[in-house]
Amino acid sequence: MMGAMRWMAVVAIVTGAAFGTCGCNSGAIDSSWKVKEPMPSGLGRLVLDARRDRDRKAFNYGYVLYPIGIGASDPGFSVLTEPNVTKDYDPTTGLPPKGIPPIFYLKPGHYGIDIFGMGACFRGTDIVIREGEENVYRASMDPGGSVGGIVLGPATGTPLPGVIVWRPLDRGYGTDGKDWDPKHSYEGSRICKTTADGRYFIPDLPPGENTIVYY
Numbered sequence: 001m002m003g004a005m006r007w008m009a010v011v012a013i014v015t016g017a018a019f020g021t022c023g024c025n026s027g028a029i030d031s032s033w034k035v036k037e038p039m040p041s042g043l044g045r046l047v048l049d050a051r052r053d054r055d056r057k058a059f060n061y062g063y064v065l066y067p068i069g070i071g072a073s074d075p076g077f078s079v080l081t082e083p084n085v086t087k088d089y090d091p092t093t094g095l096p097p098k099g100i101p102p103i104f105y106l107k108p109g110h111y112g113i114d115i116f117g118m119g120a121c122f123r124g125t126d127i128v129i130r131e132g133e134e135n136v137y138r139a140s141m142d143p144g145g146s147v148g149g150i151v152l153g154p155a156t157g158t159p160l161p162g163v164i165v166w167r168p169l170d171r172g173y174g175t176d177g178k179d180w181d182p183k184h185s186y187e188g189s190r191i192c193k194t195t196a197d198g199r200y201f202i203p204d205l206p207p208g209e210n211t212i213v214y215y
Helices: none
Strands: 008-014 044-052 061-067 080-085 103-106 109-117 120-129 134-140 145-150 164-167 190-193 199-205 208-214
Touching: 008 145, 044 061, 044 109, 044 120, 109 134, 109 199, 120 134, 120 199, 164 199, 190 199
Parallel strands: 044 134
Antiparallel strands: 008 208, 044 103, 061 080, 061 109, 109 120, 145 199, 164 190, 164 208
């Protein structure tokens, strides 16, 4: 990559093997996912059923849940993120994993989600939330793709070490200096620094378009 490095973003097309790009609204859900809370007025409920490794409930992953059809500058634009889910859902207590609710209360509309795990990921853009209704969304995590390369100085053409390279958390957050916070970006997104010879590698990205930022 050649050119000025400060807050430069490019779009990379990532491919992955055996990857499903859409989830499903499952009809048969085990009792551990049953929601007993009343439905708030004006909202719909989303239950995220993330699966991987032979259909087991997923853990050790992060997610980005975002609305589709409105821009990041719209007052109604809101992104939900969780950088690291460290515990599996516990059906004996009915409690969600520490640090993440598997249940979301959202305004009616169209949503997408990216899920990042070690060796697996998921991208879905087909979540529909309707007022007063519950949507149990099944996301099967599969092996994703990766992006890598070498960063060269714009003037000398020599490799640049220590350049921060990351995939922002969502379609608007983290693509410029004023919004980016590495404390919230490290695990939920993908971030690295170039090596002494200017090389970088970011694994486990959902296939499709991914914005990659160089700083």
